[in-house]
Amino acid sequence: MGMPAQFHVLAVDDSLIDRKLIERLLKTSSYQVTAVDSGSKALEFLGLNDDNGDEDRDSSADADEQVGVNLIITDYCMPGMTGYDLLRRIKQSSSFKDIPVVIMSSENIPSRINRCLEDGAQDFFLKPVQLSDVNKLRPHLIKTHSNINKRKGMEDDIHSPVPDRTRPRYNELEVV
Amino acid sequence: MEVVQIQRRLVDYTKSLFMEGFLDGQFLQLQQLQDESNPDFVVEVVSLFFDDSEKLLNELTIALDQPNVDFKKVDGHVHQLKGSSSSIGAQRVKNVCIAFRNFCEVQNIEGCLTCLQQVKQEYYLVKNKLETLFRLEQQIVASGGSIPMIEMGF
Numbered sequence: 238m239g240m241p242a243q244f245h246v247l248a249v250d251d252s253l254i255d256r257k258l259i260e261r262l263l264k265t266s267s268y269q270v271t272a273v274d275s276g277s278k279a280l281e282f283l284g285l286n287d288d289n290g291d292e293d294r295d296s297s298a299d300a301d302e303q304v305g306v307n308l309i310i311t312d313y314c315m316p317g318m319t320g321y322d323l324l325r326r327i328k329q330s331s332s333f334k335d336i337p338v339v340i341m342s343s344e345n346i347p348s349r350i351n352r353c354l355e356d357g358a359q360d361f362f363l364k365p366v367q368l369s370d371v372n373k374l375r376p377h378l379i380k381t382h383s384n385i386n387k388r389k390g391m392e393d394d395i396h397s398p399v400p401d402r403t404r405p406r407y408n409e410l411e412v413v
Numbered sequence: 414m415e416v417v418q419i420q421r422r423l424v425d426y427t428k429s430l431f432m433e434g435f436l437d438g439q440f441l442q443l444q445q446l447q448d449e450s451n452p453d454f455v456v457e458v459v460s461l462f463f464d465d466s467e468k469l470l471n472e473l474t475i476a477l478d479q480p481n482v483d484f485k486k487v488d489g490h491v492h493q494l495k496g497s498s499s500s501i502g503a504q505r506v507k508n509v510c511i512a513f514r515n516f517c518e519v520q521n522i523e524g525c526l527t528c529l530q531q532v533k534q535e536y537y538l539v540k541n542k543l544e545t546l547f548r549l550e551q552q553i554v555a556s557g558g559s560i561p562m563i564e565m566g567f
Contacts (some may be wrong), residue, residue, distance in 0.1 A: 254497045261446045365500045
């Protein structure tokens with residue numbers, strides 16, 4: 238499976254202003270964006286049940302391909318399901334655990350940041366999020382996309398080198 | 414007034430807002446995200462900020478007027494206001510919110526009331542300034558000119 242033409246990011250934030258901002262930031266960087274205002278809406282979009290951690294209704298290994306989300310970026314402080322709760326749910330899902338999750342927060346609390354990173358968050362951005370933060374996402378996306386495909390036993394193509402050579406190779410890749 | 418003069422006025426006015434601390438670098442970031450495909454991005458986001466803030470200021474006034482103040486609720490509103498002001502670069506509003514949250518944490522009602530007054534003041538000030546800025550921009554565009562990009566030293 239080759240590189241998608243455009244990466245699709247699911248953005249989650251209860252603040253309308255911040256949703257608009259993150260959407261613009263991502264679109265400026267040529268990502269396709271779906272923005273939702275809560276963790277439960279995010280799970281709904283992915284096709285995961287919102288309740289007690291049961292598996293998704295479509296538990297085929299291709300669920301993430303069908304929904305087509307390459308990265309999830311979520312606010313930490315949200316009413317109901319926090320960004321951390323959402324992170325945990327995603328990582329518990331067999332279909333979606335490989336999708337990188339980035340957490341955003343207006344508060345610089347090291348213990349919070351560490352807990353998110355330890356529990357599988359790819360990165361942690363302090364708000365307000367900058368273009369330079371969004372630019373950091375691309376290598377994560379390319380590498381993860383490649384790893385997901387390899388794990389599914391798809392043929393290696395020239396765009397998925399072995400992990401220890403990933404970084405130098407990907408810097409040269411031209412992604413539209 | 415010639416377009417060049419209005420453009421000059423806009424640049425000077427914008428710079429003064431930064432110098433006086435009304436706006437910070439985040440506002441520049443918003444401007445950088447605006448382009449031909451999204452020509453009204455800044456006005457749209459700032460308008461959302463105005464609507465959101467006025468709602469929050471009302472709720473804060475009501476919440477702090479209760480016989481038994483729910484400080485958690487107050488803090489929740491201030492947190493939201495801090496977030497949105499930070500997102501658009503309204504630095505002075507954001508700074509009052511930081512002090513406000515500290516008073517909420519120790520449940521100091523007098524401190525909270527003072528901060529409410531201050532935050533309202535700062536909000537109306539920055540609203541006024543931004544509306545003036547947008548009016549200048551409109552004048553430039555209406556005269557067929559283009560809005561100058563502000564280059565700041567920081």
